[in-house]
Amino acid sequence: xxxxxxxxxxxxxxxxxxxxxxxxxxxxxxxxxxxxxxxxxxxxxxxxxxxxxxxxxxxxxxxxxxxxxxxxxxxxxxxxxxxxxxxxxxxxxxxxxxxxxxxxxxxxxxxxxxxxxxxxxxxxxxxxxxxxxxxxxxxxxxxxxxxxxxxxxxxxxxxxxxxxxxxxxxxxxxxxxxxxxxxxxxxxxxxxxxxxxxxxxxxxxxxxxxxxxxxxxxxxxxxxxxxxxxxxxxxxxxxxxxxxxxxxxxxxxxxx
Amino acid sequence: xxxxxxxxxxxxxxxxxxxxxxxxxxxxxxxxxxxxxxxxxxxxxxxxxxxxxxxxxxxxxxxxxxxxxxxxxxxxxxxxxxxxxxxxxxxxxxxxxxxxxxxxxxxxxxxxxxxxxxxxxxxxxxxxxxxxxxxxxxxxxxxxxxxxxxxxxxxxxxxxxxxxxxxxxxxxxxxxxxxxxxxxxxxxxxxxxxxxxxxxxxxxxxxxxxxxxxxxx
Numbered sequence: 001x002x003x004x005x006x007x008x009x010x011x012x013x014x015x016x017x018x019x020x021x022x023x024x025x026x027x028x029x030x031x032x033x034x035x036x037x038x039x040x041x042x043x044x045x046x047x048x049x050x051x052x053x054x055x056x057x058x059x060x061x062x063x064x065x066x067x068x069x070x071x072x073x074x075x076x077x078x079x080x081x082x083x084x085x086x087x088x089x090x091x092x093x094x095x096x097x098x099x100x101x102x103x104x105x106x107x108x109x110x111x112x113x114x115x116x117x118x119x120x121x122x123x124x125x126x127x128x129x130x131x132x133x134x135x136x137x138x139x140x141x142x143x144x145x146x147x148x149x150x151x152x153x154x155x156x157x158x159x160x161x162x163x164x165x166x167x168x169x170x171x172x173x174x175x176x177x178x179x180x181x182x183x184x185x186x187x188x189x190x191x192x193x194x195x196x197x198x199x200x201x202x203x204x205x206x207x208x209x210x211x212x213x214x215x216x217x218x219x220x221x222x223x224x225x226x227x228x229x230x231x232x233x234x235x236x237x238x239x240x241x242x243x244x245x246x247x248x249x250x251x252x253x254x255x256x
Numbered sequence: 257x258x259x260x261x262x263x264x265x266x267x268x269x270x271x272x273x274x275x276x277x278x279x280x281x282x283x284x285x286x287x288x289x290x291x292x293x294x295x296x297x298x299x300x301x302x303x304x305x306x307x308x309x310x311x312x313x314x315x316x317x318x319x320x321x322x323x324x325x326x327x328x329x330x331x332x333x334x335x336x337x338x339x340x341x342x343x344x345x346x347x348x349x350x351x352x353x354x355x356x357x358x359x360x361x362x363x364x365x366x367x368x369x370x371x372x373x374x375x376x377x378x379x380x381x382x383x384x385x386x387x388x389x390x391x392x393x394x395x396x397x398x399x400x401x402x403x404x405x406x407x408x409x410x411x412x413x414x415x416x417x418x419x420x421x422x423x424x425x426x427x428x429x430x431x432x433x434x435x436x437x438x439x440x441x442x443x444x445x446x447x448x449x450x451x452x453x454x455x456x457x458x459x460x461x462x463x464x465x466x467x468x469x470x471x472x473x
Contacts, residue, residue: 206329207327210327210329239329239330239333240329240330240333240334240467241330241334241466241467241468242330247330248330248331251330252258252328252329252330252331252332253258253261253262254258254262
């Protein structure tokens with residue numbers, strides 16, 4: 001099985017605060033991997049290390065290596081914009097641009113130099129189809145993206161991301177601001193997409209992790225310690241027979 | 257803390273242990289009825305089986321409700337799984353006790369040389385009740401060690417069953433005792449099955465404690 005990411009001895013600081021301690025793990029390609037753990041356990045921080053979203057935070061520092069299909073993403077010659085095309089991200093709050101549905105999806109390809117109208121039309125249609133949104137919006141592509149419901153907006157963000165042909169999709173709490181039906185659609189979508197993409201999801205919803213993911217990493221920041229990965233394995237083994245007492249206590253709700 | 261859920265799970269486990277004790281009593285009373293040829297006691301055991309079935313159904317319904325409402329995982333999931341399976345095993349054991357009780361009325365014509373056979377049956381009964389007790393105890397205490405001992409306790413029962421059969425073949429020349437003999441064989445067979453179910457309870461306990469599915473034998 002191919003690894004999308006190979007993370008080696010990763011440590012991360014916000015100023016003097018050490019947020020992540022010595023993380024080493026492999027993330028399989030074409031699988032869904034979930035990061036779970038209580039608030040403040042570093043899962044979003046770790047997720048953002050995977051496409052260098054933390055670079056923009058002043059005073060942050062990272063040590064260790066992160067390889068994306070063999071390329072060290074913290075290497076000197078890395079084009080960060082290109083990295084973020086390869087490793088796209090979906091956030092908690094749907095964040096479409098204040099422009100038309102069509103322009104939202106065409107935005108990325110245009111930036112990457114696609115000018116031909118037919119080609120753009122094709123990318124927009126294909127991306128919206130893959131994001132399971134095409135049927136709902138095909139007759140109103142020129143309407144503002146902000147006129148869509150929250151769940152539709154989140155799928156539009158998927159379409160916008162798919163339009164630039166990424167390899168990995170990072171999802172930070174993608175369903176916590178949308179209704180159950182939309183959540184179901186996003187989960188179905190993840191299942192469809194994992195054939196072609198590697199998906200990594202941070203979720204507070206343990207049942208969502210259990211439902212959608214193939215692998216689960218449990219993260220925890222113990223008292224006076226930096227956050228790290230406590231246990232990592234197949235989702236089935238984590239949710240039926242976790243090896244670490246701390247994992248067990250967390251997922252069964254016996255925490256604290 | 258999911259306090260309510262964990263309390264409920266604990267209660268449900270208690271219900272299963274309690275049911276185990278009820279089933280155990282049924283088996284013991286069925287055996288007593290056999291020994292004494294006591295038809296009243298036998299009919300009590302048979303009546304009691306309805307109660308056991310109702311309790312098993314209630315446990316099952318409660319368990320399914322917990323799955324639907326609480327989405328249990330890890331140890332909670334394994335406990336619930338064990339509860340439901342052990343409930344089923346106990347229900348079967350209860351059915352077998354019912355069968356034994358029902359056979360009492362066919363045992364009236366005891367042959368002259370029946371005592372020796374009856375002695376083996378008594379010994380089998382004692383051993384079977386012991387395996388059942390230990391199986392229930394293993395579950396009650398989450399005791400892996402007891403669970404792993406169960407096959408050993410079951411072994412003599414299988415041997416006694418064979419011994420009983422051999423002895424019977426030698427002695428069953430008396431025409432009129434055929435009914436008696438065949439029912440005694442069945443009772444032995446049912447006891448042996450009861451003990452097997454108790455060993456299966458041990459397998460569930462092993463899974464509950466370790467997360468590993470094993471075949472204890």
